[in-house]
Amino acid sequence: MEDKELNVVDHLDELRKRLIVTVAAFLILFVVGFIYVEDIYKWFVRDLDVKLIVLGPSDIIWIYFMIATVIAVAGTIPVLATEIWLFVKPALKPIEKKVTLSYIPALFILFLVGLAFGYFVIFPTIMNFVIELGGDMVATNFTAEKYFRFIFNMTIPFGVLFELPVVLMFLTSLGIINPYQLQKIRKYAYFILIIIGVVVSPPDIMSDTLVAVPLLFLYEISVNLSKIVYKRKLKKGKQWEEEFYTEDQEEDLEKSE
Template identity: 80%
Template sequence: MEDKELNIIDHLDELRTRLIITLAAFIIFFIVGFMFVEDIYNWFVRDLDVKLIVLGPSDILWVYFMLAAVIGVAGTIPVLATQVWLFIKPALKPIERKISLSYVPALFILFIVGLCFGYFVIFPTVMGFLIELGGEMMVTNFTAEKYFRFIFNTTIPFGVLFELPVVMMFLTSLGIINPYVLTKIRKYAYFVLIIIAIFISPPDFMSDFLVAVPLIFLYEISVSLSKIVYKRKMKKQKEWEEQYGVEADTVEE
């Protein structure tokens, strides 16, 4: 009983260490983002014909913090993924350790790709639709706080959703899911993805279609990659069993 309690305490201590490292990385990237926030701001508003307005001094501070926070989150993702991998590494099989480590850089790359898709494809489409909706009835002015909140709401969800293939591959390599399960629940997954697309896009068919199709495509990519990982996992497990005469999960490094 005491050994189990000590083991739990050791795991909690390690978890705290991993969280502290991740938090420290976020603070560092946040400070870096804060230092270059003016350049980041100018890049985001480069295509606007008017200057953004603020309704109070606190809005200026909000913009600074939100822009720096986005840089902090983007830079922290590979650090967080690495810390998660190091935390669960002792519980992984030798084969799983090598495979899962390769997913760390992929998480960061796909997050950036998702942000780019949201910003360069979804954001201008949604923004154009909403401006045209107002037509000549209204004078279009943007506050800095509303403008950047709108950008983040139409880009950050795609940064997260674009990591779906890597997450599926990782869970497959751990044996938590397999491609047959993903294929079986495909219609339910489509329904959820379409609901997400409707929720984050303007209320018109073309915008919903423009968002839903990439999400469904991502799911199909996830299923295909899960099949590849699953076949490799089964093949390597069979090789371990033939070489050592025991099941792969009993072989230690």
Template identity: 75%
Template sequence: MEDKELNLVDHLDELRKRLILTAFAFLVFFIVGFIYVKDIYEWFVRDLDVKLIVLGPGDIVWIYFTIGSIIAIAGTIPVLAFQAWLFVKPALKPAERKVSLSYVPALFLLFIVGLCFGYFIIFPTIMNFLVELGGDMVATNFTADKYFRFIMSTTLPFGFLFELPVVTMFLTSLGIINPYVLQKVRKYAYFILVIIAAFITPPDFISNILVAIPLFLLYEISINLSKVVYKRKLKKEQEWEAEFSE
């Protein structure tokens, strides 16, 4: 009983250490984003025909913290993934350690790809649709607060959602899930993805469809990649059994 309690304490200490290192990395990247916030801001508004307005001093502070947080999240993703890998490393087999470590850079790359997809494809598509919908009925002006909130809501979720294939492959390699389970719960997963699409887009049907379709494709890609990993895992297990039987 005491040994179990000691193991639990050791695990909690290790988890605390990993979380502290991750929080420190977030703080460092946040400071970097805060320092270069003006350059980043100018890049985001480079294609706007109008100048953004603020309704109070608090909005300016919010912009600084928002841009700093986006940079911090993007930079902390690989650190968080690596710290998570170090935490579970002792429980993994040598082969599983090698395979799972390769997922760390993939998580960061897919996060960046997701952000780019959201910003360069989803964001302008929805933005142009909504602006054209107003036509000549209204004068189009944007507050900095609402503009950046809109960018975040249409880009940041894709950064996390694009990591679904890698997470699925990782969990499949550990034997936690398999492609057949993913196929069985497909209709429930689609329902959840539709809810996510409705949550991160403006309340119109077209925007929901534009976001839901790539999410469905991501889920199907995840299933197919899970099948590849699952077949390789079964093949290795059969090879190990054949070696031990000899």
């Protein structure tokens, strides 16, 4: 009983160390992002025909904190993934260690791809649609807070959700889930993804569709990739069992001789 309690304490202590490293990385990257906020801001507004306005000092503070936070989150993802891998590493088989380690750079790359997809594909499409919808009825002026909130709503969800394939592949590698379970909950997953698409997009059918459809497509990609990982896992497990069985047979023969 005491051994089990000590083991739990050791795991909690290890988890605390991993969390400290992750939080420290986030804070360092947040400071770096805060230092370069002005340059990042100018890059985002480079193609705007109008100058953004602010309605109060709090808007300026909000912009600084949000831009720095996004930079910190993006940079912390590989750190967090590495710390999670190091935490579960002792419980993994040698093959699982190699496979799961390869998912760490994939998480970071897919997050950036998701941000790029949201910013270069979804954001301009919806932005142009909304501006053309107003036409000559209203003067086009944007506050900096509203403009950047709109950008973040169109990009951050895609950055997070683009990591879905790697996360599901990782969980499949660990044996926590399998593709057949993902197929069973498909309708529930679709419902949740559609809700996410509706929440993050402006309140019109076109915007909802443009956001929701890629998310559903992403889920199907995740299921198919999970199938590939699952089949490879079964194949390697079978090979390992055959090798283990052969070694046992050889040992039995040696003993009988």
